[in-house]
Amino acid sequence: MKRSWVQKSFVCFLVFLMAMSMVQKPANAQGDLDVNANAAILVEASTGKVLFEKNSETALGIASMTKMMTEYLLLEAIDEGKVKWNQKYTVPENISQMSHNTSLSNVSLREEATYTIKDLYETMAIYSANASAMAIAETVAGSEANFAKMMNKKAEELGLENYKFVNSSGLNNKDLAPYVDQVVGGADEENVMSAKDTATLAYRLINDYPEVLETSSIAKKVFAEGTEDQFKMPNWNWMLPGLVREYEGMDGLKTGTTDFAGACFTGTAERNGMRFITVVMDVKVPAGENSYDARFAETRKMLDYAFNNFTMQELIPADYKIKGQKTLPVVKGKEKEVGIKAESALNMVVKNGEEKMYKPKFVVDKKKLNEDGKLTAPVKKGEKVGYITLESKDKNDLGYLTDKGSNGAKSSVVTVEGVEKANWFVLSMRAVGGFFGDIWGSVTSTVKGWF
Numbered sequence: 001m002k003r004s005w006v007q008k009s010f011v012c013f014l015v016f017l018m019a020m021s022m023v024q025k026p027a028n029a030q031g032d033l034d035v036n037a038n039a040a041i042l043v044e045a046s047t048g049k050v051l052f053e054k055n056s057e058t059a060l061g062i063a064s065m066t067k068m069m070t071e072y073l074l075l076e077a078i079d080e081g082k083v084k085w086n087q088k089y090t091v092p093e094n095i096s097q098m099s100h101n102t103s104l105s106n107v108s109l110r111e112e113a114t115y116t117i118k119d120l121y122e123t124m125a126i127y128s129a130n131a132s133a134m135a136i137a138e139t140v141a142g143s144e145a146n147f148a149k150m151m152n153k154k155a156e157e158l159g160l161e162n163y164k165f166v167n168s169s170g171l172n173n174k175d176l177a178p179y180v181d182q183v184v185g186g187a188d189e190e191n192v193m194s195a196k197d198t199a200t201l202a203y204r205l206i207n208d209y210p211e212v213l214e215t216s217s218i219a220k221k222v223f224a225e226g227t228e229d230q231f232k233m234p235n236w237n238w239m240l241p242g243l244v245r246e247y248e249g250m251d252g253l254k255t256g257t258t259d260f261a262g263a264c265f266t267g268t269a270e271r272n273g274m275r276f277i278t279v280v281m282d283v284k285v286p287a288g289e290n291s292y293d294a295r296f297a298e299t300r301k302m303l304d305y306a307f308n309n310f311t312m313q314e315l316i317p318a319d320y321k322i323k324g325q326k327t328l329p330v331v332k333g334k335e336k337e338v339g340i341k342a343e344s345a346l347n348m349v350v351k352n353g354e355e356k357m358y359k360p361k362f363v364v365d366k367k368k369l370n371e372d373g374k375l376t377a378p379v380k381k382g383e384k385v386g387y388i389t390l391e392s393k394d395k396n397d398l399g400y401l402t403d404k405g406s407n408g409a410k411s412s413v414v415t416v417e418g419v420e421k422a423n424w425f426v427l428s429m430r431a432v433g434g435f436f437g438d439i440w441g442s443v444t445s446t447v448k449g450w451f
Contacts, residue, residue: 033305035298038262038282039195042302044310044349045268045275047409048203048401051306051349056196059162060281061261064105064128064236065254066170066191068201068266069151070136074121075209076154077140085118089135098179099131104171106131107223107231123223125215127233128255130169134179137168144168144176148184155197158204159402162194172258190260195279200401202253202266202277213268216252219243238296239267245296247303253277255295263291267299269307274349276306309351315358315390316346316411322362328385330419331370333377339416342388348409354394361391362413381418388413 033042033052039060042052050056077083091099096111098104105128109115120136123129137147144167151165166185167176173183173190183189193201205212219240223231236255238245249269256264262282269276280302283295320342327337348358364386370376375385387410392399400408 032309033302035280035302036284036286036294037280037298038284040280040298040302041195041199041278042306043199043203043277043401044306044312045203045206045270045277047348048200049349049409050196050398050401051276051310051351052302053196053398056199057162057194059164059192059194059197061190061258061264062170062193062198062281063190063256063258063261063264064130064170065193065198065256065264065266066165066168067124067128067133068198068205068254069154069165070133070147070168071121071125071212072201072205072209073140073147073150073154074117074136075205075212079209083117083139085116085121087117087139088114089117089120089139090114091135094179095131095135095138098134099129101131104130104175105236107233108229109135110229119223122215122218122221123233125212125254126218126221126235127223128236130171131179133169144180145182145184155193155201158200160193160197160200161402163192163197165191167191170256170258170261172260190258195281196401198266198279198281199277202268202279203401206252206268206275206277212253213251216254217250237265237267238292239269239299245293245300247296247300250303257291263295265295265299267303269303271307274307274310274312276303278302278306310349311352312347313350313355314345314347315350315355315409316342316360316388318342318345320346320360320388320411322360322388322413325362328364328415329372329374330377330379331372331374332421333375333379333419334422335419338375338379338419340385340413341416343382343384343412343414346388346390346409346411348390357394357397358390358392361389363387363389364413375419377419377421379415379419381415383415383418384412385415386413387411 035054039055039058041056043050091109091111091113093111096109099106099109107123107129109131120132124132134144137144141147141150147168148165155163166189170191174188177183219235219242221233223233239247239250249271252268253266264281267278278299280295280298283298285291285294327339329337368385389410
């Protein structure tokens, strides 16, 4: 009898284990992917949705990934008309000497020769030319030191949190010192950012200035072609189509390597209208591999995970009316409320099979409301009164890059119709009605108290 009970219990236990193994676990990107780097992050590029992160808020060396900030500030100056692509730059002695340092990534720039800003930009974006980055910094800010100030100020504006910039190129200050009057920061200092901040910078760069991808996607180019200084520039991003570690859809963004930072890479790739951003920092090198290959191998791993497991889906349709919040109250109007709806469909990248993990959330624009939480007439048709977003039911959801920026899956909420302001007579009658209504309410309450 005892043996039979034990046997039955064991069988029940096995059945229980089998049943538990079949239960779908909640979404947790952290448990689905392992990246051999000191820090890493994976982000969907249109919304800034974080899909994976590892030690993503620790400031680490970024080496030449720095040049994404230099690119951002140059493209901003171009956009504002402060600098032009065909603008000429005359090379001073110190920049020329830097450009001939073959131990650093460079293309040779002749002293007193002139080059266009576009020429310098391409050598920086494609071949990571350090002297070209310095030339661009001087053009935009007047000096390397002033440019470093601009970099830190822009980082703050972009909502970055864990960073420090000391130069435009990403070099260690000891390598920069012979070519500048004075370095910014410590003698052996380098630029640092967290993986999350690096991804945020990349996110803003490709969304604010998507033309950056036209250059970062160039696999090979010849600098100063047709002259005695011509130089072949293969892109250091070996994952571009046509290069040794090519990856479908890869078109940016920036590599980086120093002794302090290790091997780093910010990559981005697009397939079927869906784009992801990856960052790996201080990649751990497996036996038999080199750091250059390792950073691309880890990036490939992250991108494969993203493209194989996530899809962009419409979770809220256009004209969606929010349950429990289909109207907003209106004062001083011909109508006392107005209908509201989502202005456009809301799309978000979702892990396959987890569409039901999200629910709509309405965020009203409090500036539109009075102290009583009501709109004040007149109200225009199609007036924006807030936005609708998606809230995850999963406590392990990683959210978005930053709440300070404009990122996130959102759709504006607008009024369905207009509400005209009521005339003085209507408003007077409402006031009178409200007055007598208050009196009647007071009387009825008193009478009820007698019984």
